[in-house]
Amino acid sequence: MPTSTHALPPVIELRQYTLHPGRxxxxxxxxxxxxxxSQQDCGMRVLGQFRDLDAPDRFVWLRGFAGMPQRAQALADFYGGPIWQAHRNAANATMIDSDDVLMLRPCVPVASGAAAGSGRVIATICPLRAPADDALRRQLSELVLPRLAAAGATPLACLETEPARNNFPRLPVREGEQVVVWLASVPRDGAWPALDIGALLDRWLRDLPTSLHLQATPRSAWR
Structure with missing residues (x-):
């Protein structure tokens, strides 16, 4: 499987939290x-954290791991460690649900990594009928990502479902689903890119794609 030109971690979680109103x-x-x-110290890489512009009580973030064994160890170290133990009650008190998690891996290379700029990022999640195959990866590489760039967006990552089982069951993930996900930064004054995903990926799609319109938080690496 090709890897990204900006060295994405081999395993990535896309996490969407529903929070109590106003928190x-x-x-x-x-x-x-x-x-x-504190997560970095345990061997994780926090790629970005965002406000969902369409849902005022949703927090979206991504973190990466050097592999599945490293994921299990890093999560055990962090959630069993002193920082989480000291602040978990305060964090959990803000949350209604933290189980909307996709476990992913890089799918096709992208031309650019984290981009400085407006902090506006679009994440598109495409449910698939079956695991991504080489024909789908070619379609993403040759049509979808170039059309994102032509629309003025800067691709950040293109990801697919990680097939390994969740090896830290204390934190649930959405299992039994196949998806591809791409993320791209959007210029401050640019329109959100609108692609006809149905036409581009129809033979692979199980359901309609969803797009998250995101604003990076002040210390997000991905902007």
Missing amino acids: RDELIELFEREFLF
Whole structure:
């Protein structure tokens, strides 16, 4: 499987949290103060954290791991460690649901990594009938990502479902699903890119894609 030109981690979680009304900024402040460097110290890489612009009580973030064994060890170290133990009650008090998690891996290379700029990022999630195959990867590489770039967006990542089983069951993930996901940064004054995904990927899609319109938080690496 090809790897990204900007060295994406081999395993990536896309995490969407539904929060109690009005408590998103509280979680973001706590997350960026306490959980960024402490997760890195345990061997994880926090790729980005975002406000969902269409859902005022949703917090979206991504983190990566060097592999599945490293994921199990890093999560055990962090969630059993002193920083999470000290702040877990405050973090959990902001959350209604934290189980909407996709476990992913790089799918096709992209031309650019984290981009400075407006902080506006679009994430498109495409449910698939079956695991991604080489024909789908070619379609993404040759049609979808170039059309994103032509629309003024800068691709950040193109991902597919990681087939390995969740090896840290304390934290659930959405199992039994196949998806491809791409993320791209959008210029401050640019329109959100609108692609006819049905026409481009119809033979692979199980259901309609969903797009998340995101705004990076102040300390997000991906912008």
